[in-house]
Amino acid sequence: MTGPNIAHLARLIGDPARALMLAALMDGRALTAGELAEVAGITRQTASTHLAQLRDGGLLEGASQGKHRYFRLASAEVADILERLMALSGPVKHIRTGPRNADMRAMRVCYDHLAGPMAVRMAERMQAKGWLDSFMVPSVEGNAALSKFGIDLPALHALRRPFVRPCLDWSERRDHIAGALGAALLERMITLGWMRREPDSRIMRFAGVGEAEFERWLR
Amino acid sequence: MTGPNIAHLARLIGDPARALMLAALMDGRALTAGELAEVAGITRQTASTHLAQLRDGGLLEGASQGKHRYFRLASAEVADILERLMALSGPVKHIRTGPRNADMRAMRVCYDHLAGPMAVRMAERMQAKGWLDSFMVPSVEGNAALSKFGIDLPALHALRRPFVRPCLDWSERRDHIAGALGAALLERMITLGWMRREPDSRIMRFAGVGEAEFERWLR
DNA sequence: TCGACGGTTCGAGCGTGATCGAACCAACGC
């Protein structure tokens, strides 16, 4: 009668725990179910039911990746509504998230590896040079290049974690490099002084001639 | 922490009864508590608590007028959010409310008298000409003009309803003419063929030279 | 094959809040 059941949608947002999860996803990143449980301050099992509801309600999209289950906002429209609700409920506290978010999308840490347009570009270039295959696994040529870059490949293989893994970049909808290799690449670039991490943030920034070196390395 | 309590606001919209009331107010009109109870399909006492919550939550504005209590959306931002929620929950059913709403705001029937910009303009002009005082009560001059216009003033005074009453026009935030006189004025203008009522709607439209005559009468 | 870890499903407990009957209050007409 009233057409769409606007109430059902609003009810989903109306629960404090769910609202916290949605707010945590507002920047477009994808988070795991466990991380979302933590930000909401509830147990994993409770979070699981909430996430299922949000997904069935069309507010979230979920995707399994290995052992993890990633969730992100289903569309820009959802983020838009959440933003307007925030604006309406809070008396004009823009919280200066504008510039920070732009930087966040540009280049950021995803747990322990690089994410964002630059990370996607790095993966694509390394594939184009024949260093990595479509699953990010290095070729013989790639192994040589990585060793020369300063990556201790045998040490990475000895770790109990996956050596390398493609990771869907949510802001770019393309894979970037994760796993032990992804972490090692990031660590190496920081060690080389190419980039540094913004304090208390996931934002990564090029430092000095870092960007030029980075581009030259992948030319 | 998350800043504003977006959950609280969404929870208010999330109740079916409240959502029905909000949807009924989407066109910017103001409705009485009783009418809203009816559209929501609940008793008056339940509606009263809901309306109080919506008002405390900043979604509605309420104003007492005589025996009645009118409610309307607190701001355009609220209507905007509701509209987006509808769009998101319902699979693109725009329901062509666009043009109709514009016409609705322009000139409409408010129960039995005229509302909208034209109604406000009429009231202001009649006050400026000295026909009505600030309470819409006619002066001697006004009585003469109204009689000449075809209003049977003695008959109106004989009715058991209030002769005349200012009524806040929600789309204009100014008073227009209500009560027996307001109803008689509308009826007279329809009889004269100046305007007609859109079928199954509150929308009023000028017909033929009606608008010109209307303007000339109030010049 | 095993253990570890992330996530989901099941079950029960439990509090919040929607609801209505009844009483109460205010405004209006007579």
Next chain:
DNA sequence: GCGTTGGTTCGATCACGCTCGAACCGTCGA
């Protein structure tokens, strides 16, 4: 003054759904 009508407040009922413990399932590394 009284009766009528529109709204609100109070109280009690009752169910929806949020929550977590426990068990279960799938993936991963050894």
